[in-house]
Amino acid sequence: MTNLIDIQNQIALLQKQAEEIKAQEFNKTVAEIKAKMEAFGITVADLDGGKTRMSKTTVKSSNPAPAKFRGPNGETWSGRGLMPRWLAALVAQGQSKDTFAI
Structure with a gap:
């Protein structure tokens, strides 16, 4: 050793x-x-x-997308990106996503 x-x-x-x-x-x-x-x-x-000449800078909008869905506890989702956990859980329970549309 x-x-x-x-x-x-x-x-x-x-x-x-x-x-x-x-x-x-x-x-x-x-x-x-x-x-x-x-x-x-x-x-x-x-x-x-x-900094590279080929890259473009992405600019975040100062205006977020308006909410299209509202949960039972006041949670909101714009409908963009991944479905939030609160809505995914409700859909998994058999409820329709459209029932939470604003």
């Missing part, structure tokens, strides 16, 4: 090996990145801030 000192020595050896591999591959990786940046027309300024 290995003891703690042996394991710590193995960790130190592996970390040294990892640093050597990283140093060997660093220049190659930088060259590959520069080639891709040139091919796509990417500049360092494009990388700043993490």
Whole structure:
């Protein structure tokens, strides 16, 4: 069975090996990145801030959709997205979703 000192020595050896591999591959990786940046027309300024030219920002509407369904305890649902638990439970009990329409 290995003891703690042996394991710590193995960790130190592996970390040294990892640093050597990283140093060997660093220049190659930088060259590959520069080639891709040139091919796509990417500049360092494009990388700043993490924003991409291709992405569009989604804007949430300040006006939520009006409620179309109201539950027995006053819960509301606009009819968009997943059916809320309170309505799903009532439908599972055999009631119609239309009975809760506003």
